[in-house]
Amino acid sequence: MADATTYDPLTTAGTWGRRAKVVVYALLTLFALVYLVPITVVVLNSFRDLGDISRNGLIGIPHSFSLDYWVQAWCKFCVGGTCKGIQPFFYNSVAMVVPASIISTAIGAINGYVLSKWRFPGSEVLFGIMTLGVFMPGQMVLLPWAQVLGFLGLTNTIAGLVFIHCVQGLSFTTLFCRNYYVNIPDALIKAARIDGAGFWRIFRKIVLPLSPPIIIVTLIWQFTNIWNEFLFAFIFSSGTHQPITVALIALSGGGTAVHQYNVESAAVLIGALPPLLIYLFGGRYFLRGLTQGAIK
Amino acid sequence: MSVESFTLTEVKVAPTPPRPLRERLSSFLPQLVLAPSLLATFVYVFVFGAWTIWISVSNSGDLPDYSFAGFHQYADLWVNLRWRIAYTNLFLFSTLYVIGTMVIGLTLAILIDQRVRAEAVFRTIYLYPLAISFVVTGTVWRWLFNPTTGLESMMHQLGWTSFKFDWIVQRELAIYTVVLTAIWQASGFVMALFLAGLRSVDPDLIKAAQIDGASMPRIYRRIILPAIGPIFIAVLVVLLQSAIKTFDLVLAMTQGGPGIATTVPSIYVYDLIFQRGQLAEGAAAAIMILVALALFLVPYTIWTNLRQRREARDG
Numbered sequence: 219m220a221d222a223t224t225y226d227p228l229t230t231a232g233t234w235g236r237r238a239k240v241v242v243y244a245l246l247t248l249f250a251l252v253y254l255v256p257i258t259v260v261v262l263n264s265f266r267d268l269g270d271i272s273r274n275g276l277i278g279i280p281h282s283f284s285l286d287y288w289v290q291a292w293c294k295f296c297v298g299g300t301c302k303g304i305q306p307f308f309y310n311s312v313a314m315v316v317p318a319s320i321i322s323t324a325i326g327a328i329n330g331y332v333l334s335k336w337r338f339p340g341s342e343v344l345f346g347i348m349t350l351g352v353f354m355p356g357q358m359v360l361l362p363w364a365q366v367l368g369f370l371g372l373t374n375t376i377a378g379l380v381f382i383h384c385v386q387g388l389s390f391t392t393l394f395c396r397n398y399y400v401n402i403p404d405a406l407i408k409a410a411r412i413d414g415a416g417f418w419r420i421f422r423k424i425v426l427p428l429s430p431p432i433i434i435v436t437l438i439w440q441f442t443n444i445w446n447e448f449l450f451a452f453i454f455s456s457g458t459h460q461p462i463t464v465a466l467i468a469l470s471g472g473g474t475a476v477h478q479y480n481v482e483s484a485a486v487l488i489g490a491l492p493p494l495l496i497y498l499f500g501g502r503y504f505l506r507g508l509t510q511g512a513i514k
Numbered sequence: 515m516s517v518e519s520f521t522l523t524e525v526k527v528a529p530t531p532p533r534p535l536r537e538r539l540s541s542f543l544p545q546l547v548l549a550p551s552l553l554a555t556f557v558y559v560f561v562f563g564a565w566t567i568w569i570s571v572s573n574s575g576d577l578p579d580y581s582f583a584g585f586h587q588y589a590d591l592w593v594n595l596r597w598r599i600a601y602t603n604l605f606l607f608s609t610l611y612v613i614g615t616m617v618i619g620l621t622l623a624i625l626i627d628q629r630v631r632a633e634a635v636f637r638t639i640y641l642y643p644l645a646i647s648f649v650v651t652g653t654v655w656r657w658l659f660n661p662t663t664g665l666e667s668m669m670h671q672l673g674w675t676s677f678k679f680d681w682i683v684q685r686e687l688a689i690y691t692v693v694l695t696a697i698w699q700a701s702g703f704v705m706a707l708f709l710a711g712l713r714s715v716d717p718d719l720i721k722a723a724q725i726d727g728a729s730m731p732r733i734y735r736r737i738i739l740p741a742i743g744p745i746f747i748a749v750l751v752v753l754l755q756s757a758i759k760t761f762d763l764v765l766a767m768t769q770g771g772p773g774i775a776t777t778v779p780s781i782y783v784y785d786l787i788f789q790r791g792q793l794a795e796g797a798a799a800a801i802m803i804l805v806a807l808a809l810f811l812v813p814y815t816i817w818t819n820l821r822q823r824r825e826a827r828d829g
Contacts, residue, residue, distance in 0.1 A: 242628050249622060250639045253702070256654045257642070276657055277668040329551050336544035344552055350559045353811055355759055357783040357800040361569055361793065362562040365578070385554045392551065417543045446647030448762035449780075453788060463649045467766060470653050479657070490650045497645035501638065505706055508644065 326391020576791025619704025652766025
């Protein structure tokens with residue numbers, strides 16, 4: 219990456235430059251405000267009472283404050299007949315996303331290791347085939363998945379969703395890891411082989427110790443995507459087995475009932491929190507995953 | 515798969531100077547390790563793909579029926595008003611979403627590229643929507659666009675009682691609220707991609723142009739932007755892909771309404787297969803989504819491969 223400090227158009231350009239700098243900051247701040255409006259509104263509303271919201275509107279300065287709506291959203295609010303709040307669905311998502319991310323990342327790492335360090339005739343073609351999965355639109359595989367899940371007895375289970383996300387995520391995790399491992403010098407591997415180290419030993423002793431960055435990127439990528447995923451969750455789960463994204467739609471989408479915007483805001487925030495926290499604390503890795511996922 | 519045929523012949527030949535089985539197996543270990551994933555991907559992409567294609571030309575009603583019926587489902591699709599609305603919406607949505615996101619993303623990237631202070635803060639703010647699901651984004655923006663709770667009511671509270679902003683409940687305009695929300699969600703991401711590109715341009719080129727007396731806008735237009743051309747294409751492809759797959763955002767915001775005004779192909783597929791039990795036509799619609807993707811992904815893949823090969827050849 220080039221050094222960004224080598225040119226500085228605006229500070230060197232005199233008064234015009236200074237004026238331009240003001241415009242730049244003004245625009246950046248304006249955009250920042252637009253980006254922050256939705257989250258600010260939701261955070262504020264999650265603490266306001268309903269009277270306050272209906273009197274002063276959703277977008278307004280709070281006149282009331284209570285933590286009660288978070289408690290309600292977490293464990294009391296009624297979603298689709300059961301009144302345990304968003305909590306069981308949150309745990310469903312956890313039970314889905316943790317195994318699915320770990321398994322798909324582990325398999326991806328091993329696949330990437332084979333496809334970069336143990337190439338064989340045709341392995342590049344196989345790699346190409348594996349990356350095709352990245353482009354497959356979900357709608358194309360809904361019917362087959364429905365049948366396969368039925369056949370395996372996994373219809374409407376978290377295990378079924380874990381299975382789907384593992385298979386679907388393989389292409390991504392393999393792609394990520396392979397492209398990372400390609401940069402490990404082959405000489406390292408060769409030397410180890412001459413010393414008599416085998417396939418697994420080289421993986422454990424040489425490749426894995428070099429892997430933490432890509433493992434974190436891949437895990438974060440998988441976690442965020444699976445946590446936020448909706449289509450498969452929506453179609454292949456129902457009732458008490460729904461992940462949180464589906465429950466949120468059920469909770470806030472019901473058009474007829476009077477909206478409890480405060481509780482719904484809290485619930486929406488709870489649903490958004492895990493990936494948001496990951497983004498705030500692992501932003502660097504998060505971004506790297508995004509750019510790699512976009513431009514392979 | 516080739517992996518299995520290798521091991522089979524290996525067993526049959528049974529070489530006379532006996533190498534221990536362990537050793538023979540271990541020489542194929544990489545292939546063996548890869549085999550399950552390959553099988554899974556192969557099934558996922560090709561078998562599932564072929565399965566859906568077959569359903570689309572079968573007699574399936576609300577249950578799969580694998581007898582051949584012909585291609586009339588595809589013709590029926592285009593007669594169906596709802597599908598035509600869905601496809602028109604997809605084109606409208608994709609076009610505006612791609613243009614809007616790229617313009618805003620590039621603007622933000624160029625602004626941030628002016629060595630601003632607190633760059634990390636701005637970047638963090640622009641990018642956080644990416645960490646949030648479409649369901650959450652859609653829900654929140656639905657509230658904001660809703661005339662009785664959102665922006666319109668806020669303006670009324672502030673005393674501007676004639677203010678009107680009810681696009682989300684207008685048949686003709688609802689799709690634009692989805693576009694705006696989608697742009698809000700993705701423009702930070704595009705900013706990050708463009709920014710990485712801007713920073714990778716050779717600074718010597720820029721300095722040389724500055725010494726020659728070129729103005730900054732001119733340098734951007736003539737040197738920097740052309741240098742990041744490939745990133746434009748990559749961003750375009752990523753955005754088009756996500757546009758075509760859009761499902762949850764529309765569902766969370768408008769559920770395809772008012773009426774069927776904001777239906778998109780992905781919702782149409784879901785509706786036909788899982789709500790109306792018209793498996794064959796639903797499958798045909800799913801394949802049209804794949805066709806739309808292939809229309810630009812295939813040329814893009816060929817282009818990147820050619821480019822990589824050319825780069826490899828030229829060193």
